[in-house]
Amino acid sequence: MDILTANDKAGEYPESWYAASAGAPPQFAPTEGDCDVDVAIVGGGFTGLSTALHLAKAGREVLLLDAHRVGWGASGRNGGQLGSGQRRDQDELEDWLGLEHARVLWQIAEDAKAKVHALIAEHAIDCDYVPGILYTEMSARDTPSSHAYAEKLRTEYNYDAIEPVDNTASRQWVDSPRYAGGYVDWGAGHLHPLKLAFGLARAAAAAGVTVREQCRVNSLSGHKQGVVLDTARGQIRARKLVLACNGYLGNLQRSVSARVMPINNFIAATEPLGAEAAAQLIRDRVAVADAKFVINYFRLSADNRLLFGGGENYSYRFPSDIKAFVRRPMLDIFPQLADTRIDYAWGGTLGITARRAPYFARVGDHTLTASGYSGHGVALATYSGQLLSDALCGESAQFDALARVPCTPFPGGSALRWPLLVAAMTWYSLRDRLGF
Numbered sequence: 001m002d003i004l005t006a007n008d009k010a011g012e013y014p015e016s017w018y019a020a021s022a023g024a025p026p027q028f029a030p031t032e033g034d035c036d037v038d039v040a041i042v043g044g045g046f047t048g049l050s051t052a053l054h055l056a057k058a059g060r061e062v063l064l065l066d067a068h069r070v071g072w073g074a075s076g077r078n079g080g081q082l083g084s085g086q087r088r089d090q091d092e093l094e095d096w097l098g099l100e101h102a103r104v105l106w107q108i109a110e111d112a113k114a115k116v117h118a119l120i121a122e123h124a125i126d127c128d129y130v131p132g133i134l135y136t137e138m139s140a141r142d143t144p145s146s147h148a149y150a151e152k153l154r155t156e157y158n159y160d161a162i163e164p165v166d167n168t169a170s171r172q173w174v175d176s177p178r179y180a181g182g183y184v185d186w187g188a189g190h191l192h193p194l195k196l197a198f199g200l201a202r203a204a205a206a207a208g209v210t211v212r213e214q215c216r217v218n219s220l221s222g223h224k225q226g227v228v229l230d231t232a233r234g235q236i237r238a239r240k241l242v243l244a245c246n247g248y249l250g251n252l253q254r255s256v257s258a259r260v261m262p263i264n265n266f267i268a269a270t271e272p273l274g275a276e277a278a279a280q281l282i283r284d285r286v287a288v289a290d291a292k293f294v295i296n297y298f299r300l301s302a303d304n305r306l307l308f309g310g311g312e313n314y315s316y317r318f319p320s321d322i323k324a325f326v327r328r329p330m331l332d333i334f335p336q337l338a339d340t341r342i343d344y345a346w347g348g349t350l351g352i353t354a355r356r357a358p359y360f361a362r363v364g365d366h367t368l369t370a371s372g373y374s375g376h377g378v379a380l381a382t383y384s385g386q387l388l389s390d391a392l393c394g395e396s397a398q399f400d401a402l403a404r405v406p407c408t409p410f411p412g413g414s415a416l417r418w419p420l421l422v423a424a425m426t427w428y429s430l431r432d433r434l435g436f
Contacts, residue, residue, distance in 0.1 A: 003250055003262050003349060004067050004216070007318045016303065016346035018076055018194040025069035025198055027069065028211040036235045037210075039392065040227070040355075042217050042252070043076030043244035044068075046193075046377065047370050049200035050119070050385020051242050055206035056156075059319040063236065064209055065229070067216035069196030070158050071100045073248050078378065079309045079349030080193045081268065082314060083131055084185055085109045087376035088358045089149060090157065096355075097405065101315060104401045106157055109273075111327045112383035113187070119382065126303045132286035133188040134344040136179040136219075142291065143181030154185050161187030166266030173283045176333045179290065188264050190287035190299045193378060206362045228364045242388055243369040244376070247351035252371070258409035259359050260351040260372040264318060265307040269301065269344040270327035270337065270351040281334065295375075296329055306337070343394040350375055353407050360384070360402035368392065368399075372407065 013019040039055055041048045044066030052064045066072065086093060086105050093102035122129060137143050144167065153159040165173055167181040205211055212233070221228045226239040243253055247262035273281065279301050282288065287299035296310040310329035311319075319325040322345035330343040331338055352374040353359050359372035368391060370384040 001314050003248055003405045004417065006188040006316055007264075007349075008068070013069060013072060014077065014268070014346040014348070016077060016194075017301065017307065017344040018192065020344065021078075021301075021303075022194040022198055023068070025202055027203070028213045030212055030214040030233060031231045034236070035318065037061055037062070039063070039080075039236070039240045039242065040065065040191070040229055040236055041244055042229070042339050043073075043246065043248070044070035044201070044213070045073050045244065045246065046210070047076075047246065047382035047384050047388070048242065048244035049197060049204055050382045051209075051244060052209040053200060053204040053207055053388035054385050054386070055392065056204060056209045058389055060289060060392070062209045063238070064204065064212050065215045065217055065231070065236075066211075067248075070201040071194050072212065074187045074246055074348050074377070075192035075197045075381065077267070077286070077346060078088075078193050078265075078359070079307070080190045080299065080351070080378065081289065082113060082129075082191060083133060083289075083298060084113065084159070084161075084188045084377045085375055086380075087374045091149065091152065094375045096113050101401070102402065103157070104398075108383070108401065109380065112379035113388055115383040116379055119200065119203070119416050121195070123199055123203040125196060125203075127195035127199060128192040129189055130191070130285050130299075131189040132186050132284060133190065134165065134173055134182060134183055134184045134286045135287045135404040136165075136170065136174065136182040136288060138180065138288045138291050140270070143167055144180050146291075159187065162183060167191075173286070174288055175281050175336070178333050182291070184286060188287075191378070192302070196378075196382075200342045217252060222364060222366065239366065240392055241365070241367040242392075243367060244277075244371070246373065246381075247349040247406040249351070249371070253363060253367070255363060256359070256361070256369050256371065258406050261354055262349045262409055263315070263352055264313045264316070264347050264349055265309060265375070266311045266313065266319070266322050266326050266345065266347045267307060267372035268323055268330060268342045270306045270308070271341040271343050272304050273306060273340070275304055278306075281306065286293060294310065296333055299331070300332075300391060305343070305363070306340075308333075313347075313367065322347055351379070354410055358384075358402060359407045360387070360399055360405075361407075362400045362403065372404075
């Protein structure tokens with residue numbers, strides 16, 4: 001199955017609230033013909049756009065290619081949460097990688113948030129940023145461990161932007177009977193991801209990046225001086241290549257796709273709720289992410305809609321009725337919204353790795369890649385542009401720190417990895433439902 005065309009129309013943004021409200025830039029011309037370029041980038045999401053922008057600022061000649069449109073993939077469809085840390089908690093990283101490496105990864109994540117804020121300010125990107133993410137537990141028995149983790153970050157990582165929430169106060173933050181405490185991270189926040197992507201695209205173009213939309217790369221081959229990219233619109237010879245495709249890579253580079261698996265996620269946007277009802281639903285407009293393995297994540301939009309992400313899907317195909325698909329978990333959390341209209345619902349494909357750590361790597365002598373953000377990519381994918389640019393320009397300390405994180409291929413190769421993932425996800429979703 002072709003993941004780039006399985007669920008979407010070629011060259012068209014999904015019918016999402018993001019696409020309806022973002023204000024897309026004019027389409028970049030899918031220019032024809034062969035060419036030579038210093039650096040080619042495949043993928044026009046946060047990773048590719050940020051890499052292109054940083055390389056152009058460093059004086060490099062850059063060509064960015066996207067099979068559809070800039071921001072078309074996960075970067076323009078996700079939950080918009082700009083979270084702290086890595087996808088895995090610091091205590092897990094310490095046990096796995098050692099204290100020193102875990103601390104380096106924490107600092108990279110802090111730098112990633114700062115980079116997003118800096119890019120927003122530098123390029124005047126109006127993307128509706130709001131501070132605060134509430135991480136909620138599903139059971140009161142888990143609240144002490146949540147508070148202990150918050151205290152660990154405060155005392156061991158000097159991170160004091162966390163406010164613990166006890167079981168009784170939980171309902172004051174989220175008007176739902178399903179949650180029992182957790183903590184608010186005021187150093188994190190949420191934003192309109194497609195507006196951020198469009199802002200990065202405009203900034204990259206202004207810096208001199210050549211962007212080719214609707215220019216799919218069909219195959220790659222190497223030569224002594226670099227990489228050859230074959231497209232339907234011509235052959236591109238690049239001295240350096242950045243693969244920034246995440247869940248949409250397909251079989252373009254098999255050593256990467258063996259480690260980064262595409263999975264689907266879904267979001268619904270309700271009708272506008274009004275300021276008073278929205279304030280009753282979620283206090284202080286924080287984003288929310290719960291502790292289920294197949295998480296629910298949600299927030300309020302600038303026009304007071306509930307943007308709710310949730311639901312499980314074990315097929316490369318999107319459900320035929322995404323609104324109904326997401327309504328089920330939404331009503332489990334907010335039964336009071338039973339009569340609320342859903343105006344938009346959409347799906348997207350993200351990239352995950354076996355241990356939910358990002359995959360940064362050198363692929364041969366001329367290619368770098370960053371992907372596999374596992375649902376935690378708004379900050380790191382954007383910051384990876386700085387790291388990829390730095391590595392191509394000779395400064396690779398933080399890139400190498402991420403590249404040292406082990407990322408083994410999914411077991412079973414392309415034939416078995418999907419059935420094995422389905423089995424694992426089914427087991428964990430059963431644990432969610434049983435409350436383990």
